[in-house]
């Protein structure tokens with residue numbers, strides 16, 4: 276990302292370096308999700324999208340130079356390192372995923388990819404998934420010590436669009452890694 280020069284009061288320029296973030300999109304399928312990822316990449320951020328399912332929008336994104344990794348986040352190679360932001364819209368609320376151990380593993384696969392200070396932002400229509408994730412944040416000592424959770428219920432107009440949710444309810448969970 277190019278540094279911008281702004282004049283100081285004494286007339287000499289100082290270079291402003293915009294903050295470059297590493298951003299991971301998990302489970303993206305839709306053209307608008309890829310358009311957002313591409314916008315961030317064009318602003319100079321380091322962006323990757325991971326999904327075992329490759330949609331036409333994913334192929335178009337890759338053709339346009341975007342980094343799409345056809346894999347589960349659990350299998351994302353470690354060389355990708357940690358991310359400042361992980362965005363995930365509407366993970367499947369599998370009945371199985373609502374069991375405590377599976378939800379804990381689901382959360383761990385995302386939380387362990389966060390850099391200190393980083394955020395995992397997940398939207399879901401499922402109150403059961405949102406509650407199961409909040410339970411993990413509350414009951415796991417390591418998660419409680421190292422992460423802060425902000426939990427909100429939103430109107431669907433304020434949440435990302437998707438053809439998947441059959442309900443109108445929307446939850447946003449934002450985990451921030453503190454240490």
Ligand SMILES: C[S@@+](CC[C@H](N)C(=O)[O-])C[C@H]1O[C@@H](n2cnc3c(N)ncnc32)[C@H](O)[C@@H]1O
Nearest residue numbers: 302303304325326328347348364365367437439
């Ligand atoms: C319900 S769809 C949501 C798609 C899209 N984000 C949306 O909002 O319409 C869930 C997506 O998550 C992907 N997915 C499932 N398990 C995943 C995993 N372990 N890592 C990354 N993506 C996963 C699926 O392939 C699917 O594309």
